[in-house]
Amino acid sequence: MAEWNAYYRGEDEEEEQEEGEQSGGDYKITGRDSLVFLVDASKEMFIKGEDGEPSNFDMTMQVVRSVYTSKIISSHRDLMALVFYGTEQSKNPRNSFKHVYVYHDLDEPGAKRVQEVDSLRGGKGAQLAADTMGSGETSLGDALWCCANLYSDIKLRLSHKRLMIFTCRDEPHGGDSTKDRQARTKASDLKETGVVIDLMHLKKPGGFDVSLFFCDIISPPEDESELGLQLEACDKLEDLRKRVRAKEQKKRAQARLNLCLGEGINVAVGIYSTAVSARKPPPIRLYRETNEPVRSKTRTFHTQTGSLLLPSELKKAQMYGKKQIVMEKDEVDAIKKFEDPGLFLIGFKPMEKLKLHHHIRPAVFLYPEEEEVKGSACLFSALLMKCSEKNVFAVCRCVPRRNYSPRFVALVPQREQVDEGKLQITPPGFNVIYLPYADDVRTVDAPRCPTASQMQVDKMKEIVSKLRFKYRSDAFENPVIQQHYRNLEALALDMTAPEDIEDLIMPKVDQIDYRLGPLVQDFKDLVYPVGYNPENKSAAKRKTADTGGGAEKKPKVELPEDELRAHVQNGTLGKLTVPVLKDACKQFGVRTTGTKKQELIDALIARLAS
């Protein structure tokens, strides 16, 4: 058995990561996603555009780099490879293929790889590429074969395999039919093993003709109606980046459910998260001596006997009104369960009944799952069309997973939209908006305030109009996450200082001031009396709050024991403030892990009630 362990060491960490938890995914054992960039390194790729536009090769490297870095942030477990074909030099695992250069083997991208791709960018990069790889003969068949080997050499389970070909040559073999045939055979071999082949064709003088050769190489589109490939070649970096991004992420349903319209009418749907708050990943604990990661083991044991406690030897409890209420673990789960997972249609409401402020979590997206229930897509599509036409949304009761209690959601229809380049802007389906319960809506006492006069409003309108801009949801990077990764990058690459980030959510104060000019003063004159300073007032307030808020400065209030006991007796501990409770805990040697008031109270009761 020892070999068994040795064999697997190093690749067995968190095969199932918390991703499922975060995005609520339900896939059990998923493998890793993989992506191979197969890049043409022929001379044509290095030709610079007019007006100093970057060469196709340069553009491709920029995209590869941005995919690398974004993968590091979003899904570092995905495997990526970078392979060049049409090179002079060869470098591949068994060196059995000529003119194929495996620059990066299939592996998780890391700091070093980012640097290495960086070095291939720009004029210097082109020089480096020429020096190390050169441009030579082309055999796409060999290149594909080599990629197939990369896949088969991987010992991990791969769930999604994608290969992207970047080229500006629509006839890579210049009409050599043998080579063409060989490439087609290899491509179909790859496709048979589940690899999806995409073409990212780049600009070519006279236009790129996909039908000449590549139409037989690439995978058929998911959707029969669409041609699946972009007929227009990419000539802009932004387009290429978008195109790659759209393909690069494998969409996964976080749940597959039935949308039940009524008895016996179940439409299979998948729920997708289209926006999930990206967070800084949790730190990993390392052994100080070797910097190797350590594993944490949590065990539960009996304080008195020291024996390990099995789950069956534990129960759950809550304290309320001086009483401990105990339940079995499965009872705790059973309480949460109302019904089996699914979406159950309650009815429809006109769109204006969906209140803007009824927001409790990010929406998810609903799309039919024809593979589960045949006919789903048709019914779903009809429902979507009619809801959209009648301007209504559906109200459903939703149980997303087992032992989840129900919530209500609004299914808001969204028709498909495409841009000029036929690229989908919004996909067809329902946006699922979570609705608040009565408990989730708080009563806020609105202060009564005077309203502004039309003149004041008009002045503000001028200000608003001066500061108009077109909002795009992908315009703002998260400075916290960006800074974190820059820091890591700097440490990983031994840079002296991290690259500066631009904080995009910082107001551009100078520009705003410049644009507004005298408008600000005009407005202030209209609404504020002379001598009124909004900053001063609150600044003064803050000061008093600061001095008053310092808990340390307050004299310690020690509570006599009998008084405390009286509070425990009468259940009035809640009257005391947190600092007093904390002191009391210290006084009686109660060790508390929590700082919440209730936890302190519970701890004190536990100690003093006995």
Place this chain on the structure above:
Amino acid sequence: MTGTKSALVLCMDVGFSMSNSAPGEEPPFELAKKVIQKFVQRQVFAETKDELALILFGTDSTKNSLDQDGQYQNITVHRHLMIADFELLEEIENQIHPESQQADWLDAIVVCMDLLQTETKGKKYNRLNIVLLSDLNTEASSEHVDVIIENLKKADVTLQFFLPFPAGDDDEEGRGDADKGGLSHPGMGKGLSREQKSNLDMVKHVMLNLDEEDGLDQIYTFRNAIEQLCMFKCIERRPMAWPCQLTIGSSLSIRIVGYKSVTEEKLKKAWITVDAQTNLKEDVKRETVYCLEDDNETEVQTDDTIQGFRYGSDIVPFSKVDQDQMKYKHDGKCFAVLGFTKQNMVHRHQFMGSQVIKIFAPKDDEHAGVALSALIRALDELKMLAIVRYAYDRRSNPQVGAAFPCIKQDYECLMYIQLPFMEDLRQFPFPSLENNKKLIPSETQLSAVDSLIDSMMLVEENEDGKQKDMFKVHKIPNPAFQRHFQCLHHRAVNPGTPLPAIEEWLKAAIERPEVISERCQAPLEEMKKKFPLTEVEKKKKLKTSAQIFGKDSEEPDAKKAKGDEEEDDFNLANIAEGSVTSVGSVDPARDFRTLIKRKSLPFGDVCQQLTHRIEQLLGNKNTPYYMKSITCIQAFREQSVKLGNADLYNSYLQSLKKSISNRGLEVFWDLLVQDAISLISKDEVEESTVSKNEAHQFLLAEEKKEEATVPTAEDTGDVDDLVSIELFLFL
């Protein structure tokens, strides 16, 4: 400060007329008791600081401080003013019964006032309230009624009545069936008695004297109250004020105050883990240790660990101190406008975060009010909104979000909602639905959907042109909380009995309204005809542990199998050279077999050591460890069968099964199922209490539960595997 809590006296009639009822109706006593129970339950779970007293009248005995010279008889102070707790709930459940006397309800009010006066002395309350529940079927002397009213006014005590019948014929329930005289209300019997009529007049007199306008609104029926109390909001939270300044550029700022107005409320308390025997949490200790990823799982002290982060395939050591020093820092609290955009540029489905913040001007600052009002109205008129940078304080991460103008009849505000960062977005393309000829619905199909939608509209217009929404989600209490507290209450008051079913009203509250259900019957039938839906039969993928474990690598798998086969002759050599004294972590299954063979330790002890290791392995949650656990369980099973002792193994496996979903070990369980490692049945060990069929069912049961929708085709693989294991066990 006038205090934040209130004092309340529940004053309930338990006299003999309260247990009278028409046949088939619940007596007023039971209804009143329910009102009190629901109310106290709500107080207990909301953990309010409000104090409660309970006074009963019509009791056989007398216990109150005014009891003198035969006055104030048959009135009992059951509980003095204090915070509500389970004791009180238990007392209500078990100690309050209908009694056989009668008492004057006005006397009872006097006792309540006296109690309030003496027990609130020197403390601050924001409200003093007396709640009286009675059928008013007693004689009451009206002599002192005006004195009582005066005193109530003077002490600022409010009064509420809960009666079995509505207070007047213009009451909402009485409306329309005045001729019936409100017969629908229980406890009424054949209309009101003479006493009830005169008492009701007196009640009205009192209430109108206390509050001329709305006094009668404070008279409720039991039925009404129970419904209201059922629907109570479990968690009522006062939003915290967040004072800040809205800034536009460097020189325009407006003082604002933000309040969280919508957010997903969670239960305040988490479950704590206690020992099943003693019910003490002190008996349970959880400990986390760190160990190296080596064969010995060498433990490492927490102090000897540092933190690091993953950067792709690299792990970068990055101490907390460095991290704090290098991390993104900002100036703290902030609500700064980045710019303004059209409202239709911000899509509803791109709202992020979990809350909506309402932004007002501070109460005492009318200038800020005017300035903010100008902004709100300007945005509203232009159909625009502000994109802002929002930071709660220095420690929290800044966000980008939208501030919408919101103008209501009696107030106006900005509503802040977080928007996504670029990193949050996942642009998934989905195949088009409309371009695919196979999927395009026909005209008749579309019209079926059309009439379904029409039949299921939840918003209707009344005759008077007003819209009526019959399913307001934001008025429904979170059913999870209701159920949670129902179960806690039940367990606290009736320990040792199984949990109750979900209450009917709660089920009804989250169901499709009946009107709609009826109306949509026909359109649904039509839909069924027009849209054929067929579930795609899927072959359940057979996942044996071996397959998962080594799809690409036959080698270790084969080795494993080999090891198993050699099981019988591997031992001597091993025992001779090995110095196995306990079940280690490297090869627990082998150690286990060795120790059993050697018989130096009792079977039970060795088994415990093994299960300890299994639990450790399972703690890791990944396939290789699962595999190791499976070999352990196989060894456990095999040795148990050999020694003819099935109990330890069976009970371990059963407890393991129970814990599967709690510990998220479904994947592991699937492996176990695919390998058909089930209980030891009678056929194998005579003493076993498990039949062969039960052993087989044991594995299937969980599967069915898990995938209720997927018809579980009998896995022939299961049976085969089982046979082969049995064969090898009996070799």
